[in-house]
Amino acid sequence: MQRDWGILLGEMLLLLFLPGGTQSCGVIAVESPVILLGAPLSASCTLRRESCRGLEKGVPQVVWKLDGDFIPATQVSSDHESTSTVNLRSFNKSTGFLSCYAKGIKEMQLVDRVQISAGYPPSPPSKLSCVMNLTDDSVTCSWDPGRDPLITTNVTLSIHRLKGQCGNLGEKKLDCIPIRGQSSCIIPREQFNPYQNIEIWVTVQNALGSAASIPLCLLPMDAVKLDPLTIQEVASVPSRPGCVNVRWKEVKKRTWLDQRYQLRYRREEEKQWTEPLDMVNGSMMTEHCSLLPATKYHFQIRCIKSSLRGHWSEWSTERSLVTLESAPTGKLVTWWRRLHATDTVRMAEFQLLWKALKREDANAESLWYVVSASPGAHNDDIMICNTTSLWCSFTMPDGVRGVSVRAYNTAGHSPETDVIFSNRNGHPASGIQASPHGDHSLRIDWEPQASASGYVLEWCKYSQHPDCEISWKTEPGNSSGSILQDNIEPLQLYTVWLYPLYEGSVGSPVQTEAYSKQGAPAFSPKLTLRSVSKSQAELAWEPVPLERRHGFITSYTVFWADETGKEHYAALNGSSRKFVIRNLHPFSTYKVLLGSFTAGGSVNGTVLMLHTTLLDEVEIHMLLIALCLACALAIIAVFTLCLRKHARMKRHFWPSVPDPANSSLGRWSPTLQENPKMAFNIKDVSQMITSDVTILEGWTEKKLPLADPPKRFPIIQKGYFQEHSVQPLSTTHDIASLRSYINVADTVQYAKVITGGYRGQSPPSSLYLRSDSTQPLLCDMTPSPKRYENMWFHETNQDDSVFLVGEETLSEFPLLQGLKIQEEGESLSF
Template sequence: MQKDWRILLLEEILFLFLASGEQACRITIDSPVIRLGSPLLASCSSNCPQIGRGTVVWKLDNNFLAEDQYRNIQENTSSVYFSSFNKTSGLLQCYVNSKEGFYLMDQIHIRAGYPPSPPSNLSCLLKPSNNFVTCTWLSGEDSSLTTDVTLSGSRSVEQCVIPAKTDFDYNPIKGQNFFNIPRSSYHFSKRLTVWVTVKNEFGSATSGPVCFIPREEVKLDPIVISETKATTTGCIKLQWTYGKASFVKDLKCQLRYRNEFQTEWAKPMKRENANAKHLWYIVNHLLQKDISLCHTTDLNCTFLLPHGINRAFIWAQNTAGASPVKEINFFATKGNPVSRMYASPNNDYSIRVEWEPQVHATAYVLEWCKSAQLPKCEFNWKTEFSGSNTSILQENIEPYQMYTVTLYPVYMENIGTPVQTNVYSKEAAPAFSPELKLDSVNKSQAEVHWEPIPLEKRNGFITNYTIFWIDTHGKEEFSTVNGSVTRFKIKNIVPFTTYQVFLRSSTAGGSVNGTILTVYTTFPDNTFLLLVLSLFLFLVIILVFIICIMKHKRMKNHLWPTVPDPAKSQMGKWTSFMEEMPRVMDNPPDVSQFLTSDICIVEGWQGKKPLTQCQETPLKDTDERNNWRSYVNTDTVQYAQVITGGYREQSPPTSVYGRSDSTQPLLCDMSPSPQNYENMWFHSHHQEDNVFLVEEEKNVMDYPLLHALQIHEKGESVNLFN
């Protein structure tokens, strides 16, 4: 797994603190060798006594990096971060930009690559001419790093496994995929196990072992043709000698030829090289050419063999005539099969087939065709005689295609049960990787499946599938499954998270990535509903807050209304009301315009006066009795029309109070008298008929609002305090 960049940054900071006492002036990095595409963090300190202070800048391969790619950790220290280092190599340099110019403080060469891939197709053959066992193999994917190759072997292994101890280790020349094991390292007739190991900075990988007996795996030297001579019958006579192979007996040769200007060698004659353009084949159980079981231009046919017939005849035909007849014998497949058959690439256009010979077999028949075309494919076939255990298949062999090879041992009276195997002459990465499809997903796991790659698009044996899943923070995880698996369950993933999932398909010839599937994990239990409600509440709070900000004045007036301060009131300075002398109306036309009530005269009264003690108090003199009317308590109470002065030249409202049917006295009740700072009524220290306790003259003057209070009677206004 790749390190998180924050962990890398913390490591760099700790290292810088430790190195600060040594006046470090160099680049610090976790490792100069990293995996290609992984994050990289490097730090550089300009705390150098020989270099002045200045700004730290970075350079990668002679190009200055953008300022937003690095930052200062502390004074005179800078770090640079690559979220994905995609260069196989690069020179990272750290400069300090001072007044004198740019000074190089340190530089480091960074290399990036991948872990090594195991070699494949390991095979070994003995060369009798020099007694070398030559082993060849195919290298894995290029890791972009220096890779060491070691060929190892052991002579004392009973089973074909890699032992803990080796008998020899050889290092081939760099770039070579073969090595010659000398005669001193193996026993001529004893079992030998060989394997190849590759290693780089990220680790090592080992091929599968190959086990064989050297004398049974022989690659003969080429035959030397000593003489060629044309005969009078239109044929060519050849004479040749074998190479050095004294221990090999019963050698058989296969003659191949080609025209001077052709590049391919001739096995049977190809159709295009036939003696006529129109060529067909006839199969019959008798030699009578006018009756046939099969008549076709293809290279195969199916027919019903008549009862009791166990042989047939085949010949080729064109407009010029017929070819010689070939007899075909049909046997029941009741014999024993070969005990082992192994097919491997010989080169890009041929396949090598090996098997364990049967003692009583008189011949071996091999069939092969493209696996993707089965069962309706054109079979190619070849016969090997008794004693053979190896054959090279070359007809219609193409790279990147799977072939099914079938081997039949032929006995005197029957045919052995066939043995089949599949093989490629050369492998490559698949044409594409399957598309992932989501089956199910919940809070902690997701299940995906995919369809197998069609045979004609695989380009090799699918060795494995690798499923990758990456979250929104770039954290990558993966799991590798067998090539036969088509379903996988991703476990232990985080709820309510988006993942990108893709599939990598691998063969011995390479790998290819598929398309990305986006997976959304669900909420755990009722968390989704809770989150939605929380989000809704949060939005409501934000909306209310915005409204309050936009309408703050109106909200303030509603919630915290402004209360005037009487001490700062300017009403006492209003001359329009203070200079006007109040007059009391005589003979009012409507008694409803007067305020009538029982008036109690209170002088220096500190407590509450009982209701029975309320009496009508005579006025001081006759003039006052004429001007002021003694009010008595009646069954109905009339309220006067009260006019207050306007505020700051505004028109004052007129309040008209209607009649009340209450028979209760207005003033002489059981309620306590108001304090001197409460509810002032017609209040004047010049009048004896008042309903408020007047302790000092200054109490009335403290309330200028009462000076504007007037009684309106018969079109005239009366002010009680003037």
């Protein structure tokens, strides 16, 4: 459409700027630019060849267009060289541009264009009516214009004042021109007399014809429409339940005009108003009864002239009222359930349920319910429950087999309903079936029982929990089906129980399960790999929880694909919980998933990666047995070899180590007088076994001996004191200060001999201990001497030195006698 208008705009601009205008080249002739919609159209285009430029030699070729679309050549004819005619069988556009072109040497040249309009003749206006407004004393007339003519149409409202009765034309005609597009017109007060008849009609005219409405003759005062009223008050009548008083007033009071009134009302939950009620009294107040108690009503009122001539006013604004309460009427419909099964009715826990009374029976906005029991004729009633709920749970009192329930409000109470609790062991119903009846309802069908007086249906949403919210309803004894609508949701499983009611007993229940609407499960079960071998795998899964199934699981499908992408599947029934995939390739990888299907859809689970083994379980066991046998044989062979080569193995793994206790040194006797000289050759150092000797000797506190001091000092090399600047201990004070760093213990180490290792082994260390010794030790607080200090060399008394070796010491340690070294004529003992 935008493209067509663009082409038309371009062609119009071309016409504007064409040298000499279109009259200089040619002209289009039509019978009328306005025609009936759908009628045929003929037009001719005449060329002035001498005025057209750039035309081809010979007979010029003429082309026609309608709103930018070429007209087929079959509809175009040429009478002679300068005229071309087009014939359209039906013009189906409300408006269009017809264009004529002449083909030139370089391009087509626009010759002329005309606009064609199509429509209908005007329809006669109908339903002409006029209303007089007393506020501004004007008359407003309106009418139904009928079918749209699609072309420009002129509308005129004509008014004639009459001299008397209707039909006698009066003085002059007055016209009222409505606003274009509107079908009403306002006649001002100056153009009529309220108490003089006038005649009014509507005339319409266009290019295709004209029409007029039927004339309307009226007296303006008989066409008066009064202003809306205002309701002042709506109040209940305390002494008369169901009655109200309605009081109203006029916006602009006109005492000279008698009026009639109409009242209408509706309940809050209703959309339809009641039929208007006529009121003739002029006291601006009325009383209306027969309303329901404790019900909210809306009221409206309107008025008209008492002669009923004219028009009713508009309805007033609404006023609301809640009527007074009255005592409930009718008995409650009850049902009961045994919460905990027992053998007898006595001491059993029951739940009593009842249906809410209808609004017209409740007679109140809210009701209370009281459940009571009567133990006997001479005992007062026991109140069990007093509640606003529609159920009551209680334990049956002793000696009571039934209870009574009633509803009450501020105005009174309803009649009592007796309930007898009996065992439910009657004959059950049969043939129960459940089916969907919509997304929020279920249909239950059963085979009717001949002696049943009624049926009770219970249903609740199926859940893993034993307790659920019970909904119930009753059906008469001759029914064989029911529609359940309360608390029904799609994609949820419901359990339905059916109880037949007999005279004095209740039948055993039968149950069924159903969905109002099924859908795909929320998810598919997760696969678990139980076992796998080189050729098969066992899969297992847990079912989807009931709340997430969204329907009855009809089947499962296991899909698996190998590494090459080749797919396989297996269909299983809805009760399956495991599956074994067979004929798998060893040492391969497979993708496995599980699909779950219901009547409402399907869903696939997550992918499980499956890796088959190289060997199966039997082969692995046989391989393990073979390996165990091979290991056992190898161990037996090694053990036998070790027994046969015992001596060689012992020498290789356990070399002979000398035992000092069994050596010749262990049998030496101590020598006190002899001081054997032992030549020390530096070359034989490597042949000595002893690698380190530590000698510790203790003493008891005694006077320093003065005899033979040189024999008690350890032999040290000459010049030691000069090289290390060590001064000998000479005073008693110095000795005492040295003893302060000595600790005494019962057991001290007095010798440790470390020998060289044999064939690279770690050398053992022989430790000699002396018990009950008074040998002083260095205490914990003794400061460590410096590298160049030896405290025992600073003491002149040899008995107080820590490392003193004397002749008597050698007598106690026979092993040390062999460790004397003779060097430079002096005996050095270690």
